[in-house]
Amino acid sequence: MAKRRKGRAINGILLLDKPYEMSSNHALQAAKRVYFANKAGHTGALDPLATGMLPICFGEATKFSQFLLDTDKVYQVTAKLGIRTTTSDADGEIVAEKPVDVSDSQLAPALDSFRGTSKQVPSMYSALKYQGQPLYKYAREGIEVPREARDITVFRLDLLRFEGDEVELEIHCSKGTYIRTIVDDLGELLGCGAHVAELRRVAVGSYPADKMVTLEQVENLLARAKEQDISPSELLDPLLLPMHTAVDGIPAVYIDEASASYLRHGNPVQVSGAPVDGLVQVHIGDEDQGSESEFIGIGQINDDGLVAPKRIVVAQN
Numbered sequence: 001m002a003k004r005r006k007g008r009a010i011n012g013i014l015l016l017d018k019p020y021e022m023s024s025n026h027a028l029q030a031a032k033r034v035y036f037a038n039k040a041g042h043t044g045a046l047d048p049l050a051t052g053m054l055p056i057c058f059g060e061a062t063k064f065s066q067f068l069l070d071t072d073k074v075y076q077v078t079a080k081l082g083i084r085t086t087t088s089d090a091d092g093e094i095v096a097e098k099p100v101d102v103s104d105s106q107l108a109p110a111l112d113s114f115r116g117t118s119k120q121v122p123s124m125y126s127a128l129k130y131q132g133q134p135l136y137k138y139a140r141e142g143i144e145v146p147r148e149a150r151d152i153t154v155f156r157l158d159l160l161r162f163e164g165d166e167v168e169l170e171i172h173c174s175k176g177t178y179i180r181t182i183v184d185d186l187g188e189l190l191g192c193g194a195h196v197a198e199l200r201r202v203a204v205g206s207y208p209a210d211k212m213v214t215l216e217q218v219e220n221l222l223a224r225a226k227e228q229d230i231s232p233s234e235l236l237d238p239l240l241l242p243m244h245t246a247v248d249g250i251p252a253v254y255i256d257e258a259s260a261s262y263l264r265h266g267n268p269v270q271v272s273g274a275p276v277d278g279l280v281q282v283h284i285g286d287e288d289q290g291s292e293s294e295f296i297g298i299g300q301i302n303d304d305g306l307v308a309p310k311r312i313v314v315a316q317n
Contacts, residue, residue: 006038007032007036007037007038007039008035008036008037008038008233009038009039009059010035010037010038010058010059010233010237010240011058011059011060011061011243011313012058012059012061012237012240012241012242012243013055013056013057013058013061013240013241013242013243013245013246014031014035014055014056014058014213014218014239014240014241015053015054015055015056015204015207015211015212015213015241016031016053016054016055016056016212016213016214016215017051017052017053017054017212017213017214017215018046018050018051018052018053018054019051019214019215020048020049020050020051021048021049022048023045023048024042024045024046024054025042025045027042027054027056027215028040028041028042028054028056030215031056031215031218032056032058034215034218034219034222034232034236035058035218035232035236036232037058037059038059039058039059039062040056040057040058040059040062041056041057041062041065042054042055042056042057042065043055043056043057043065043068043069043204043246044068044069044073044175044204046201047089047091047180047199048091049089049090049091049196049199050199050200050201051199051200051201052075052199052200052201052202052212053201053202053203053204053207053209053212054201055068055204055207055246057246058240060243060313060314061243061246063297063311063312063313064243064246064247064298064311065246067246067247067250068204068205068246069175070175071175071204071205072153072155072172072173072174072175072205073172073173073175073177073201073203073204073205074170074171074172074173074201074202074203075170075171075173075179075199075200075201075202076160076168076169076170076171076198076199076200076202077168077169077170077171077179077183077196077198077199077200078166078167078168078196078197078198078199079166079167079168079169079183079186079187079194079195079196079197080165080166080194080195080196080197081100081102081165081166081167081187081190081192081193081194082097082098082099082100082165082192082193082194083096083097083193083194083195084096084097084184084187084188084193084194084195085195087123087180087195088123088180088181088183088184088195088196089180089195089196089197089199090195090196090197092195096193097193098191098192098193099192100164100165100192101192102190102192104162106190107159107162107167107190108159110186110189110190111157111159111169111186113189114154114157114182114185114186115154115156115157116153116154117151117152117153118151118152118153118154119149119150119151119152120149120150120152120177120178120181120182121147121148121149121150121181122147122150122176122178122181123178123180123181123184150176152173152174152176152177153173153174153177154171154172154173154174154177154182155172155173155174156170156171156172157169157170157171157172158170158171166197167186167194170202172203179196179199180195180196180199183195183196205248205249206245206248206249207241207245211241213239218236218239221235221236221239222235222236242295243295243313244281244283244295247279247281247298250279250280250281250298251275251278251280251281252280252281252282252283252287253271253273253274253280253281253282253283253299253307254271254283254284254285254286254287254293255269255271255282255283255284255307256284257284259271260282260284260296263282263296263297263299263307263309263312264296264309264312264315266309267309268302268304268306268307268308268309269306269307270305270306270307271306271307274301274305274307275301276301276305277301278300278301279298279299279300279301279310280298280299280300280301280307281295281297281298281299282295282296282297282298282299282307282312283295283296284296295313296312296313296315297309297310297311297312297313298310298311298312
């Protein structure tokens with residue numbers, strides 16, 4: 001007999017503003033407890049020293065977390081010049097210190113070298129796995145393992161501030177880009193070394209920063225609900241974004257209830273106006289309903305031009 005999950009079956013996405021010095025998993029578990037959710041997952045870990053946007057997927061929304069993992073991100077980072085560390089951030093041990101004598105004319109071309117598509121070797125202190133173990137575990141034991149360079153794209157790199165030994169940047173980049181590695185490489189290009197002093201993720205995909213909420217805010221709402229003797233869901237659930245926001249940018253198709261039943265049972269269906277290939281959002285209703293239509297998941301156009309189920313939401317009672 002399957003074990004029943006503890007908690008309520010809630011579906012949606014919370015844009016959590018992860019606090020400083022808290023692990024992403026700790027933040028996830030804290031949000032899950034506040035919402036008393038039976039299932040939750042985050043969409044790409046932030047280092048404990050980093051703050052900012054950590055989308056938390058509840059319930060059926062976890063089926064679409066990979067799409068947020070794969071989307072581009074925007075970070076604001078402060079690089080400290082003159083000091084290189086083992087981890088390329090302020091948590092690591094200092095491995096080299098050099099005087100900083102960098103001019104605007106030196107910094108500009110160095111920054112320009114990171115714009116566009118390039119190859120990046122992941123940091124040994126990343127969560128990427130080698131033979132089943134995260135790289136950071138090897139690093140902590142002083143073991144260096146081979147890592148393949150990966151294609152990354154820096155869509156935008158803006159210089160926000162350059163004062164003395166600090167360089168503040170905003171970087172819009174593709175998935176899998178390590179900001180610590182960019183900062184470390186920048187320090188080497190400038191000949192003085194550098195590490196990340198502060199890092200904040202301000203955007204994931206199309207999610208706006210002004211939709212973020214802190215743990216303190218949601219915990220206060222929970223406390224207020226208890227004081228007012230009302231269901232916490234009345235105050236907490238309006239903060240959740242709909243599941244389909246995780247797949248913005250994927251074209252949508254609209255079907256009726258009968259086709260939805262076929263799809264939920266694993267069968268492909270014919271949909272008028274569907275693209276000739278690729279992925280599609282599937283909604284019950286019609287385009288004119290907009291947000292009133294019911295999102296039921298992601299389909300894949302098969303070789304026969306039918307919409308086949310790929311990630312389908314379990315029907316709610």
